[in-house]
Amino acid sequence: MSNWHMLTLIGKDRPGIVASITTALFEAGCNLGETSMIRLGNNFTVMMMVDAVQGESGLRKVLDPVVAELQLVLHIDAIEGGLHHRPVPNVCILVHGADRAGIVSQVTTRAADAGLNIVDLESDVAGTGASPIYVLQIHGVAAQGVEAIEAALAPLQAEGVRVDVQSVDTLIG
Amino acid sequence: MAVLEILTYPDERLRQVSDPVEQFDATFQRRVDDLEETRLAGPGAVGIAAPQVGWFQRVVIVDVSGRKKTRNHGHLILVNPEITEWDGYAVGREGCLSVPDYTGNVIRAEKIHLSALDREGNALSFDMDGFEARAVQHEMDHIDGLLFLDRLVSRRQDLFQRKVYK
Numbered sequence: 518m519s520n521w522h523m524l525t526l527i528g529k530d531r532p533g534i535v536a537s538i539t540t541a542l543f544e545a546g547c548n549l550g551e552t553s554m555i556r557l558g559n560n561f562t563v564m565m566m567v568d569a570v571q572g573e574s575g576l577r578k579v580l581d582p583v584v585a586e587l588q589l590v591l592h593i594d595a596i597e598g599g600l601h602h603r604p605v606p607n608v609c610i611l612v613h614g615a616d617r618a619g620i621v622s623q624v625t626t627r628a629a630d631a632g633l634n635i636v637d638l639e640s641d642v643a644g645t646g647a648s649p650i651y652v653l654q655i656h657g658v659a660a661q662g663v664e665a666i667e668a669a670l671a672p673l674q675a676e677g678v679r680v681d682v683q684s685v686d687t688l689i690g
Numbered sequence: 691m692a693v694l695e696i697l698t699y700p701d702e703r704l705r706q707v708s709d710p711v712e713q714f715d716a717t718f719q720r721r722v723d724d725l726e727e728t729r730l731a732g733p734g735a736v737g738i739a740a741p742q743v744g745w746f747q748r749v750v751i752v753d754v755s756g757r758k759k760t761r762n763h764g765h766l767i768l769v770n771p772e773i774t775e776w777d778g779y780a781v782g783r784e785g786c787l788s789v790p791d792y793t794g795n796v797i798r799a800e801k802i803h804l805s806a807l808d809r810e811g812n813a814l815s816f817d818m819d820g821f822e823a824r825a826v827q828h829e830m831d832h833i834d835g836l837l838f839l840d841r842l843v844s845r846r847q848d849l850f851q852r853k854v855y856k
Contacts, residue, residue: 601791606783686757686821687783687793690737690828690838 519568521550522576523596528589530561537583542567545579550600555639561589566596606636606656608663609685610670614678616642616649623673624653624680631669632661656685692724693731694743699789699837708746708833710770714811722767722809726751732787737825739832742788750829754822762822768806768814771830775803782824784838794842798824 526538535554542549550566569576573593584591610633612624621640625633637656644650659666667682674680697704711718721740729738729751736757740749753765778800785793801819804826808814818826828838 603791605785605793685783687785688737688821688824688828689733689735689785689787690739690752690825 519599520570520572521596521599522567522569522573523594524565524567524576524580525563525592525594526565526580526584526589527560527562528587530556530559531587534561534587534589535563537587538563538565538580541579541583542569545569545571545575547571547576547579551603566600568599604634604636604658605687606658606685607687608633608657608659608666609683610653610655610657610666611681611683612653612655612673612678613650616644616651620651620678621653624655624670624678627669627673628655628657628666631665632659633666634658634660691720691727694724694728696728696732696742696787697744699839701788703744703746704741704788704832704837705835706741706746707835708741708748711747711749711807714769714809719809721745722749722751725749726767729787735787736821737829738787739829741832741835748833750826750833752822752825752829754825757821760821761819763816763818766814766816766826767809768804768826768829769809769811771804771806771826771833773799773802773804773827773830775801777801780820780824781843782821784824784828786828786838788832789837789839792839794838795844796828796838796841797843798827802826 548568550568552563552565554563571579573595576593580591612620635655635657640651640653642649643652663682663684670680670682725738725740725743728743729735736754737750737752740747748770750768750771754760754762755764776799779797780800781795781797783793784796800823802823804816804818806814831837
C-alpha cells in the first residue's frame with residue numbers, strides 16, 4: 518500500500534536545500550517518486566511526490582526542522598495515483614518575442630482548444646530590463662494532432678510573437 | 691521462430707560489449723528471425739539489437755519505413771556495423787524496449803556513413819540521416835554495452851541545441 522503525497526517547498530535559494538530535504542525524508546523511511554526542482558527568480562521551488570506511511574501530519578513533523586532552518590514554506594497534499602502514468606509528449610512548442618502581458622494565456626488557450634494537454638511548461642523573461650523578451654517552451658500531447666496546434670497558433674505570428682511548433686518523434690529502439 | 695525475453699535495465703548483461711559475427715550458418719539465421727519477431731512483438735519499436743535478447747553478437751535490426759515522411763533504406767539487418775563518418779548533431783527523444791516507461795532527450799549525429807554486412811555476409815554501405823541515422827546509432831550503442839540513458843541531455847535546456855527542420 519502506498520501513500521503518495523505532493524510536497525511543495527519554496528524559499529530563498531541557497532546551496533544544499535534539496536540535500537537537506539531529501540535526507541530528512543530518507544531518514545524517516547519515505548520514498549521519492551517524480552520530482553521537479555527549479556529556481557524561479559531568487560526562489561528555490563520544488564514539487565516532489567513522496568510515498569510516506571506517516572501521512573500528512575507525520576511528514577510535517579519530519580520536515581519541520583529543515584523547514585525552520587532553511588526558512589522554507591511547506592505545503593502538503595495527499596494525491597491519488599502513483600508512478601508510471603507519464604504520457605509521452607508528441608509536440609514541442611517554442612514561443613518567443615518582446616515581453617508583453619498575455620502571451621502565455623493566448624498560446625495556451627488556443628493550444629488547449631486545439632487539443633493540447635501540457636506535460637511540461639517553462640517560461641523565462643530574458644533580454645534586458647529596458648527591452649525584455651519572453652521565452653516559453655511547452656511539451657505536450659496533441660490529441661488532435663500537431664497540425665491542429667500549428668494552425669491554432671499561427672495567427673499569433675501576426676502579433677509579433679514567434680511561434681515554432683515541432684512534432685516530437687520518440688524513437689523506441 | 692520465437693519471441694524472446696527482452697533484458698531490461700539494470701540487467702548488467704546489457705553492459706556487455708558484443709562480439710563480431712563470424713558464422714552465417716543456420717543457427718545464426720534462426721537467431722536473426724527470432725530477433726526480428728521479438729522486435730515486432732514489442733510496442734512499436736523501430737529497431738532492436740541482439741544484446742537486448744541476451745545474444746551478445748554485433749547484430750542490429752532497424753526499420754523506419756513505416757513512418758510518415760521519413761527517409762529510409764527499408765528493412766535493415768545490419769551485421770558487424772561500423773559508422774565511418776559523422777556529420778552534424780540533433781537532439782531527439784528516445785525510449786527503449788530495455789528501459790520501460792522512460793523517454794528522454796539524446797544528442798545523435800545527424801548524418802552518418804555506415805558499413806555493415808547483410809545476413810548472408812555480403813558488404814553493405816549506406817549514407818543515412820535523420821530518424822533512420824538516429825535509430826542506427828541507438829541500436830549500435832547496445833552492441834557496445836551503452837544505453838540511451840548514458841547519453842541523456844537536459845529536457846529543459848535544449849532550446850538552442852535543437853535543429854529546426856523546415
